[in-house]
Amino acid sequence: MVFIKTITLLCLLIAVKGELRRFPDTLSFGVATASYQIEGAWNATDKGENIWDRLTHTTDMIKDRSNGDVACDSYNQHKRDVEMLKQLGVDYYRFSISWSRILPDGFSNRLSQDGIAYYDSLINDLLVANITPFATLYHWDLPQRLQDLGGWSNPMMADYFLDFAEVVFEAFGDRVQNWLTFNEPWVVCLQGYGGVGKAPALNMSGIAEYLCAHNLIKAHAMAYHLYDDVYRPLQGGRIGWTLNSNWHEPANQYPADIEAAERAMQFHLGWFGHPVFSTEGDYPQVMKERIAKRSLEQGYPRSRLPEFTTEEIAYIRGTYDFFGLNHYTTTLVRMPTTISKELSYYDDLGTEGFEDPAWPGSASVWLKVVPWGFRNLLNWIKENYYNPEIIVFENGFSDRDNKDDVDRISYYNQYLNALLDALEDGCNVTAYTAWSLMDNFEWLQGYTERFGLYYVDFNDPRRTRTPKASAFYYKSILESRTIERD
Ligand code: GBE
Numbered sequence: 378m379v380f381i382k383t384i385t386l387l388c389l390l391i392a393v394k395g396e397l398r399r400f401p402d403t404l405s406f407g408v409a410t411a412s413y414q415i416e417g418a419w420n421a422t423d424k425g426e427n428i429w430d431r432l433t434h435t436t437d438m439i440k441d442r443s444n445g446d447v448a449c450d451s452y453n454q455h456k457r458d459v460e461m462l463k464q465l466g467v468d469y470y471r472f473s474i475s476w477s478r479i480l481p482d483g484f485s486n487r488l489s490q491d492g493i494a495y496y497d498s499l500i501n502d503l504l505v506a507n508i509t510p511f512a513t514l515y516h517w518d519l520p521q522r523l524q525d526l527g528g529w530s531n532p533m534m535a536d537y538f539l540d541f542a543e544v545v546f547e548a549f550g551d552r553v554q555n556w557l558t559f560n561e562p563w564v565v566c567l568q569g570y571g572g573v574g575k576a577p578a579l580n581m582s583g584i585a586e587y588l589c590a591h592n593l594i595k596a597h598a599m600a601y602h603l604y605d606d607v608y609r610p611l612q613g614g615r616i617g618w619t620l621n622s623n624w625h626e627p628a629n630q631y632p633a634d635i636e637a638a639e640r641a642m643q644f645h646l647g648w649f650g651h652p653v654f655s656t657e658g659d660y661p662q663v664m665k666e667r668i669a670k671r672s673l674e675q676g677y678p679r680s681r682l683p684e685f686t687t688e689e690i691a692y693i694r695g696t697y698d699f700f701g702l703n704h705y706t707t708t709l710v711r712m713p714t715t716i717s718k719e720l721s722y723y724d725d726l727g728t729e730g731f732e733d734p735a736w737p738g739s740a741s742v743w744l745k746v747v748p749w750g751f752r753n754l755l756n757w758i759k760e761n762y763y764n765p766e767i768i769v770f771e772n773g774f775s776d777r778d779n780k781d782d783v784d785r786i787s788y789y790n791q792y793l794n795a796l797l798d799a800l801e802d803g804c805n806v807t808a809y810t811a812w813s814l815m816d817n818f819e820w821l822q823g824y825t826e827r828f829g830l831y832y833v834d835f836n837d838p839r840r841t842r843t844p845k846a847s848a849f850y851y852k853s854i855l856e857s858r859t860i861e862r863d
Contacts, residue, residue: 395861395862396861396862397857397859397860397861397862398794398797398859398860398861398862399858399859400797400854400858400859400860401800402858403807404800404806404807404808404809405468405469405807405808405809406467406468406808406809406810406811406851406854406855407467407468407469407470407471407509407511407808407809407810407811408462408465408467408470408471408810408811408812408813408814408830408851409470409471409472409770409771409810409811409812409813409814410451410458410470410471410472410473410813410814410815410817411472411473411513411516411517411560411817412472412473412474412475412478412516412518413427413429413445413448413475413516413517413518413818414445414448414449414516414813414817414818414819414820415448415449415451415458415815415817415818416445416448416449416450416451416452416475416478417445417446417447417448417449417450417451417452417453418447418450418452418453419444419445419446421452421478421491422489422491422492423481423489423491423492424475424477424478424481424489424491424492425477425478425480425481425482425483425520425521425522426477426520426521426522427475427476427477427518427519427520427521428517428518428519428520428521428524428528428576428577429444429445429517429518429576430444430445430521431521431524431576431577432576432577432578433445433446436578438573438578438821439821439822439823440821440822440823440825441823441824441825442823443818443823443824443835444818445818447840448817448818449815449816449817449818449833449840449842450839450840452495454840455495455498455499455502456502457842458499458814458815459499459502459503459506459508461814461815461831461842461844461848462503462506462508462814463506463508464844464848464852465814465830465848465851465852465855466852466855466856467508467855468508468509468808469508469509469510469511469555469808469810470503470508470509470510470511470814471511471512471513471557471770471810472499472510472511472512472513473512473513473514473515473516473518473560474496474512474513474514474545474549475492475518476514476515476518476519476520476541477518477519477520477521478492478495479492479493479496479541479544479545479548480520480540480541480544481520482520482522483519483520483521483522483523483537483541484522484537484540485537485540485541485543485544488544493548496512496548496549497548497549500549500552500553501552504552509554509555510552510553510555511553511555511556511557512545512549512553512555512556512557513556513557513558513559513560513619514538514541514542514545514556514557514558514559514600515538515558515559515560515565516560517560517564517565517569517575517576519576519577523537524576524577528569528570528577528589529565529566529569529570529588529589529592529593530570530579530585530588530589530592531592532592532595534592534593534596535592535593535595535596535599536599538596538599538600539596539599539600539603542558542599542600542603542604543603546603546604546607546608546612550608550611550612550614551612553614554612554613554614554615555614555615555616556604556614556615556616556617557616557617557618557619557701557770558596558597558600558601558616558617558618559593559596559597559618559619560618560619560703560770561619561620561621561703562590562593562594562597562618562620562649563620563621563622563645563646563648563649564621565589565593566585566586566587566589566590566593567582567586567722569589570585570586570588570589571583571585571586571721571722574820574821575820575821582720582721582722582723583681583720583721583722583724583725584681584720586722587668587681587682587683587722588683590648590649591683591685594649594652594653594693595689595693597618597653597693597696598653598692598693598696600616601616601617601696601697602692602696604616605696615698615699616697616698617697617698617699617700617701617768618649618653618697618701619701619702619703619768619770619771620646620649620650620700620701620702620703621702621703621704621705621771622642622645622646622702622703622704622754623645623704623705623706623707623708623750623754624704624706624707624708624747624750624751624753624754624757625638625639625641625642625645625707625708625710625730626638626707626708626709626710626750626753627709627710627711628709628710628711628731629711631712633711633712634710634711634712636712637710637711637712637727637728637729638710638728640663640726640727640728641708641710641726641728641730642757643661643663643664644661644663644664644722644725644726646757646758647660647661647663647664647761648660648661648664650700650758650761650762652685652690652693652694653693653694653695653696653697654697654700654761654762654763654765655694655761655762656694656763657694658685658690658691658693658694658695659685659690660682660685664682664725665680665682667725667726667727668680668681668682668725669682671718671724671725674718675718675720681725697765698766699765699766699767699768699807700758700762700765700766700767700768701767701768701770702754702755702758702767702768702769702770703769703770703771703772703812704751704754704769704771704772705743705744705771705772705773706743706744706745706746706747706750707732707736707745707747707749707750708730708731708732709730709731709732709733710728710729710730711728711729711731712728712729713727713728713729732745733745733747737784739774739775739776739784739788740775740776740777740825740826740827741775741822741826744774744775746774746787746788746791748791748792748794748795748863749795750795751772751792751795751796751799752795752796752798752799752802755767755796755799755802755804755806756799756802756804758804759802759803759804759805764803764804764805765805766805766807767804767805767806767807768806768807768808768810769796769806769808769809769810770810771810771812772789772792772809772810772811772812773785773788773789773811773812773813773828774788774789774828775819775826775827775828776826776827777825777826777827778827779827779845780832780843780845780846781845781846782845782846782847783846785830785845785846785847786846786847786850789811789847789850789851789854790850790860790861790863791863793809793854793860794860794862794863796809797860811830811851812828813828813829813830814829814830814831815829815830815831815832815833815842816828816829816831816832816833816835817829817833829845830844830845830847830848830851831843831844831845831848832844832845
C-alpha cells in the first residue's frame with residue numbers, strides 16, 4: 378500500500394517537475410545508526426553499565442521516561458537489520474561499537490567474548506550481503522566506571538580510549554576498513570559537560586566542555602596515529618571522525634553580523650575542525666583570544682581554554698583521511714547589543730542565534746528545513762580546509778508517528794538537491810549517509826521523535842520494522858542514481 382502510494386507520488390513529482398539530476402558514480406550512499414540507540418540488551422551477559430544506562434535508569438530526564446534497555450532490540454535482531462539494508466540497496470552501513478559491551482569495565486584487561494561475537498556476526502553478515510561496514514568507535518556511550526573517574530575531563534581517558542581502539546582494530550580490522558573515532562565531539566562536550574542535553578549532564582559550562590574537548594581531540598589523534606602506524610600497513614583502510622555543524626548564516630549583511638556568523642562557525646565547527654583540518658593546527662585564533670581575555674577579566678589565573686604544546690599541535694594536525702560531517706539544519710546569527718560577562722561557552726562565543734519563522738519545522742524543536750544552508754556549509758568547509766574529501770555521515774528529518782512520511786521525502790529531496798549544487802560548486806563529497814536506518818532511541822527525547830526510514834513498533838515486544846514511504850523513496854534514488862530537481 379505504502380509502496381504503491383510512493384510510486385504514484387514519485388511519478389507525480391516527475392510528471393510535474395520533469396527534470397532529473399544525476400549523482401556522479403563516485404558518490405556512494407549509506408544509512409547510519411548508533412549502538413545505544415538501537416541495540417538494547419543493556420545487561421546481556423557480561424556487558425558493563427554505560428553513562429546512558431545510568432542516566433536513563435536514575436534520572437527523569439528522558440521525555441517519555443523511556444530508556445535503551447531494549448530499544449530496537451538489534452542485539453538480537455541484527456539479521457533483520459541486514460535484510461533491511463539489502464532491501465534499501467545501500468553501499469555501506471554506519472554503526473557504532475558499544476565500549477562497555479566489548480570492555481565491561483572500560484579497561485582493556487577484560488574482554489567480553491559475547492560482545493565481540495555480536496559485532497563479528499554483524500560484520501560478517503554485512504560482508505556476505507556485499508555491504509561495506511563503517512564503524513564508529515564512540516557514539517556517546519562511555520563505560521560508567523570511566524565516567525566515575527571524570528570521563529572526558531580526565532586526561533587519562535585518551536589512553537583508555539586508545540586501549541579500546543586497539544582492541545577493536547585487532548578484533549575487527551581484518552574485515553572493517555572504514556573507521557570513525559568520534560561521533561560529534563561538539564555534542565559530547567558541550568551538551569554532556571557544558572550542559573545537561575546529553576549524559577553525563579555535568580552542567581559546568583565555561584570550564585568542563587573545554588577540558589572534555591582537549592582530551593577528546595588528543596584521544597582522536599592518538600587513535601588515528603595508532604591506526605596509521607600499525608594497522609593501516611596491515612589492513613589498509615581509512616579513519617577519521619565526524620563533526621556536527623549547523624550552517625550559521627548572518628542575519629543581515631551588516632559587517633557585525635557577518636563577523637558574528639563567522640565566529641559562530643569557528644566556535645562550532647572550527648573548535649574541533651581547526652586543530653585537525655587546517656594547515657596551522659590548534660584551536661581557532663578567535664577562540665583562543667576571546668576565551669583568554671574573558672578568563673583574565675573574570676579573575677582566572679589562565680585561560681579556561683587549555684593550550685596545546687607545539688608538539689601536540691603538530692601531532693594532531695592532519696589526523697584525518699576525510700572530513701566527516703553530520704548536518705541537519707541552519708541558524709541565523711547576529712551580534713548581540715550587550716556583552717555578557719557570564720561564565721559559559723555561549724557567553725564566550727557572544728553571538729545571538731535564532732531561526733526564521735518561515736522555515737518549515739520537524740518534530741524536533743532544533744530542526745528546521747533549510748536546504749541551502751547545507752550547500753553553504755559544504756562550501757565553507759571546502760574554502761576553510763583546502764577542499765578536503767567530505768563524507769556526510771548524518772542527515773535526516775524527524776516526525777512523530779507516521780509511515781506515510783511525505784515531509785521526510787521532501788526533506789531528503791531538497792537536501793540532496795543542495796548536495797548536487799555543492800558538487801557543482803566543486804565540493805568534493807564522496808558519500809552521503811541518511812540518519813537513520815530505523816526509528817530509535819532519540820536520547821533525551823526518548824521514542825517521541827522518529828528519524829527512521831523504517832518504522833519500528835516500540836509497543837511490540839518483537840520491535841517489528843516496517844518500511845516507510847521514505848524507505849522506498851531512498852531505495853529508488855539508489856537504484857536510479859537520480860533525483861528530481863526541486
Ligand atoms: C545526531 O546529532 C546524533 O549523532 C544522533 O545520534 C541523533 O539521533 C541525531 O542527530 C538526531 O538528533 O536546545 O534542542 O535546540 C539542539 C545531531 C541540540 C546534532 C541537536 C545538538 C542536534 C546537535 C539543542 N542539537 N545535534 S536545542
